[in-house]
Amino acid sequence: MNANGILRKHWFHVATHFVADTALFLSAFILALIVRFGHEADDSFLVHGPFLVFAGIAFSSATYIAGLYSTHSANKGTYHRALVLAGLVLAAVLVLIGTTYGTFARPLGRGVVFIGAAAAYIFVVLHHLGLLHALRNSRERVIYLVTSAFDEAETALFTHFGGRNLVLVGIVTGLEYVPTGETRVLGSVDDLSEIIRRERIDRVLCTHKNLNDANLTRHFCQLRYCGVTVVPLVILCEEIDQLVPLELVTSDWLLNASGEPHLLYIRKVKRLFDIVASSIGLVVGLPLLALGALAIKLTSPGPVIYRQVRSGRFGRTFHMTKLRTMHLNAEVAGAQWSTDNDPRVTFVGRILRRYRIDEIPQLWQVLCGHMSFVGPRPERPEIIDQLAKEIPFYQERLMVQPGITGWAQVSYPYGSSVLDARRKLEYDLYYMKHMSLFLDVFILLDTVRTVLCGVSRSVDTEKLAQSEAVQKWERLKQQQAPSKMELGAA
Helix, strand or coil: CCHHHHHCHHHHHHHHHHHHHHHHHHHHHHHHHHHHHHHHHHHHHHHHHHHHHHHHHHHHHHHHHCCCCCHHHHHCCHHHHHHHHHHHHHHHHHHHHHHHHHCCCCCCCHHHHHHHHHHHHHHHHHHHHHHHHHHHHCCEEEEEEECCHHHHHHHCCHHHHCCCCEEEEEEEECCCCCCCCCCCEEEEHHHHHHHHHHHCCCEEEECHHHHCCHHHHHHHHHHHCCCCEEEEHHHHHHHHHCCCCHHHCCHHHHHHHCCCHHHHHHHHHHHHHHHHHHHHHHHHHHHHHHHHHHHHHHHCCCCCEEEEEEECHHHCEEEEEEECCECCCCCCCCCCCCCCCCCCECHHHHHHHHCCHHHCCHHHHHHHCCCEEECCCCCCHHHHHHHHHHCCCHHHHHHCCCEEECHHHHHCCCCCCHHHHHHHHHHHHHHHHHCCHHHHHHHHHHHHHHHHHCCCCCCCCHHHHCCHHHHHHHHHHHHCHHHHHHHHHC
């Protein structure tokens, strides 16, 4: 497993509460068995233990799908969370009853089910009340180290990328730079330790240039041994919103993102996961595939299967197959962007797309090794050539195997423009850096939510494109391009 993935604060937070909910659900039914059977509960637990664990994991998975572990869930009220948890506990109990009856195991008694369900609900509600309080009240105090106009302009980006639990206390100046903005100046870098103690600072932000500055290294080392981290803004964006803003991507970031642990995961674990998942998916999805093919044949003239050339890993092309969802000859004028209400899509095609049934044939490409289950969405070569001219680093997404689903697909709404492709690339870059079995499993859970609810977990980043702060920062970035190149060469 790639340590970069789980150890970031967001995923550590998700994993912690996922395990806690599973343990609480399991504990509630162990308590119910003890109340009902006393000393004989041990024998009953040996019989029902695996089913209880399965139901507990199902409950936590459904809780994640419902978005109750997300930091954005703090915007929803306590009553809403309690109501959703009641439905999820009931669903998990039904799963528990169904698995015990379906496998001919000794059924749980009505008393155990009632006591266990009531205790599980009380346990998880108390847990989520604590989680909700933490999400609403925890604050991380940060400061920004500014040594140039370029650094000061970057602090303005904090208002776009910073989360609700972050507070920019002020800036600290260095290398004799005099700031011109309105942000509170706390002092100079020579007084950094005192400023951090006085202002109760949790983290120091800086640019990549300052992080590699030998004149500032001794200050950063001192902070490290005092328990205060110093990170570039791009790392903070990865932790808060699980994306990598293209405005902050540098050649250093790209080189550091392609870590060696990925190689083992891609070659061994991920491939094994793809083979198992695609094999199961083909067997389970065969009835849906047959029904979808029949519906297409009865309602629209033309072939049932649609084949199209897509770019795979390292740009190698392959033929991707899907159930046809558009009218015949829908692209006689050449490749076009798909939109939410695309008139070229048939009525049956909309249903197939809504529930991703049209993508079941792609499982064969996964089994053959042309695609992965999880990865950046495969694009047509001509569209990639076009977007690569307009979007920096766009061809980086070709370094990994494309997928049926991916972090960009579940995190950002349906894209139909260059701006959408740019924003989706930010999520793809995040996945490429943090890919792991851990992240893939949660992406699959997010995919279930997207299919059932049609809701993405995206943040609103479109305002960023129109921001005056970003435009000013981009101009300064272009002016400093030579010095940054020299820094990269060094």
